[in-house]
Amino acid sequence: MLRRAGGPILVAALACLALARPALVGDSAWQPADPGIVPVPGARLPVVKTHRYRMAGRIRPLLFWIGRDNVGLAQITWRGGDEARAYEFLVGTDPRIAPRGINRWGDIREEALAGGGSLLALMSRSDEASYDDARANTERRATGGEFRAIQATLHEGVATSRTALVATDTAATIHDVERMLDRVQAETARATARTTRLDAGTRPGFLLAVAELVDRSVGAAQSPGAALGRLTSVKIPYVFNQKRYEVRLRAVSPVPVAAGWRGRVREAVRGDFEILTLATGARTRFEMTYAVKGEWAGVPLEIEWQPRWWLKIELHLLAG
Numbered sequence: 001m002l003r004r005a006g007g008p009i010l011v012a013a014l015a016c017l018a019l020a021r022p023a024l025v026g027d028s029a030w031q032p033a034d035p036g037i038v039p040v041p042g043a044r045l046p047v048v049k050t051h052r053y054r055m056a057g058r059i060r061p062l063l064f065w066i067g068r069d070n071v072g073l074a075q076i077t078w079r080g081g082d083e084a085r086a087y088e089f090l091v092g093t094d095p096r097i098a099p100r101g102i103n104r105w106g107d108i109r110e111e112a113l114a115g116g117g118s119l120l121a122l123m124s125r126s127d128e129a130s131y132d133d134a135r136a137n138t139e140r141r142a143t144g145g146e147f148r149a150i151q152a153t154l155h156e157g158v159a160t161s162r163t164a165l166v167a168t169d170t171a172a173t174i175h176d177v178e179r180m181l182d183r184v185q186a187e188t189a190r191a192t193a194r195t196t197r198l199d200a201g202t203r204p205g206f207l208l209a210v211a212e213l214v215d216r217s218v219g220a221a222q223s224p225g226a227a228l229g230r231l232t233s234v235k236i237p238y239v240f241n242q243k244r245y246e247v248r249l250r251a252v253s254p255v256p257v258a259a260g261w262r263g264r265v266r267e268a269v270r271g272d273f274e275i276l277t278l279a280t281g282a283r284t285r286f287e288m289t290y291a292v293k294g295e296w297a298g299v300p301l302e303i304e305w306q307p308r309w310w311l312k313i314e315l316h317l318l319a320g
Contacts (some may be wrong), residue, residue, distance in 0.1 A: 042086025
């Protein structure tokens, strides 16, 4: 049985971006981290496209799965151009429609730069190990809230990160993320910096690592005679909050395009991804179906993830 990987699972294991492999800007665009406020990753880059998703949730309090088809939302934003790439992934429940007002969310932003990159992650606190824990936490009335923020950079093999707990007068929701960014930057800038040296080739975040895997599989699917199965031997290392991980494709194969997307999506594949925490050997799997040809190439159509034995999460792309 697999042990579940900890750390950035809410925002990382769901975050499955598919785009061209990030190009790098010149060294003049990058400066090592300093005690000052670090810009939000990708903020300087224009938006290329944005896609929104509906979140479905399933819980298993006893023997059978029960759930709802609309408990929250997600949004993936692609930024950049010929010289740089950045990705944003926002995902979570909406307490206005989720059962018992469940409020769990995460937001992660990453940018690739010459010699490294930068990351900013926000996530609500969630330590439940069981369905009963989750229900108790949801039913507990609170006048305020708290979430965790991580700001990190990777430059020439040295990862620097700062983590802060940000307290709010009321519990922040997925709808509050954008307005909190200025405060998050200030809070993380005051936090103690931690540094570690990494192996060459380590990517500065999960989104960038998965984007590279998906890009390779899209390229293979578009090349006559290419073997998608060869990609299962590829492991992409990345760092998140000083912890080292690898992500790989356990399997990838063509699948029929769902009826709702026929005519717009020509071909699709389904990838079975796995995250490995290098320090502990813990593994987490998630699955994603994404287009491989035409204007939708590399866009996730569905994402499925089971972060707990009693909880399943699905994201479904909304037609736009």
